[in-house]
Amino acid sequence: EVQLVESGGGLVEPGGSLRLSCVVSGFTFSSYSMNWVRQAPGKGLEWVSSISYRRTGSYINYADSVKGRFIISRDNAQKSLHLQMNSLRVEDTAVYYCVRGAGEATGDYWGQGTLVTVSS
């Protein structure tokens, strides 16, 4: 059974940092690109970042809204995906989902989400 389990969310003050993690099981993690998608309270879904599966180097992309502040990374040995979030803003408040895939697999599995609240 495919599982994606996020952790690391919480309350942080504006300007602060937080590191999200997603540990997966049930599939060959190193063979899949991975994504972070977020949803602000009462709002729609927003793609945040993607990282490819490639062995030699990783192809990484970010939404303009987080570029320069967030860093996505992965550890294939630990089957984990991470999102380092720096210089957090109130508008980064959202549930953050770990999402599998690219190409035909895009969005086929989602984690349960972790809530990040940025507030003073």
Add this chain to the structure above:
Amino acid sequence: DIQMTQSPSAMSASVGDRVTITCRASQGISHYLAWIQQKPGKVPKRLIYTASGLQSGVPSRFSGSGSGTEFTLTIGSLQPDDFATYYCLQHNSYPYTFGQGTKVEIK
């Protein structure tokens, strides 16, 4: 960036109705479009991949069509479990983008 525009933004329908939701891309995305269902307080769930592929385990009353810039999600006969918000997602090029969502409510 590719903009995804869904219509309608919200709709009321009755059990048994045929429901159609449209998603328009601001530029061609081939068939790289997914449809996502989200119920209140729940994790999003993929229904359709690459425009017309039915996700395993999803009822056959759901279908998708289209390519290029125009896409459609159809629910053949609306069931009580289908009242939710539906999103399209383009994954042809980065940044990936979602439509704004279509909320399907009970009439």
